[in-house]
Amino acid sequence: MDVLLLATDLQASRDFYLHKVGLEIVQEKEGAVWFRCGGGSRLAVGQSTIGTADEQDQATWRVDDVAAEVAELRARGVEILDVDLPEMGIKTINGIADVGHAYAAWFVDPGKNSLSILQFK
Template sequence: MLSTQPVDPLLLVTDLEVAREFYSGKLGLEVLFEDGEQFITFGCGGDTRIVVTKSSTGTKDEATQVSWRVDDIAAEVAELRARGVEILEFPDLNTVEGIADVGFALAAWFEDPGKNSLGLLQLKGDLGS
């Protein structure tokens, strides 16, 4: 059944080379395979992957499309900033140094060059185990 199968989120980008530099160069993800013209698949933790595919328009969605579960969000935010990734600030969420307390987790967000919203989550309590 699907409940036991890995999921590969698919993100739309207008420029695959710019996406490659961002996901591989700035986020440190390994390129698993690509076809050179239509998509690039990057490896993440466990058996998860992110696929970026070329689109003439890119994304129209502003909601978070992918989130990584992390153990130390402050360290991850610092590492991303050191690699040149802009961490977004949201005054309505009372972000401090780019990190918001959203109740069940600490969260931070950034965008890829295709304007896909990406996030980090440090789950709290039993959710984090």
């Protein structure tokens, strides 16, 4: 499966996913870059003049250890979001929230796409 994200600055998004998130480029051409993700899936980032209008998560990675992934992302310069949504019972502590069935953390790419990592309990 491929997930497509939009970017108004494709070069900034390319560098973000390659150097900060640590994904491998599997294909690149004018206007789009594809990155390898787990389980045979890929993340595609395409050039857009308007970017993403939605604020909800555009992609989520399932991980075995969310705390280790948060530490690695921070070490690479990714800003992990602090979330405090009392109406939903979600509040991050050190960047990680207990969402009931899993632990989650959120960050935003240069194209303003909301992304998350999730560790199932």
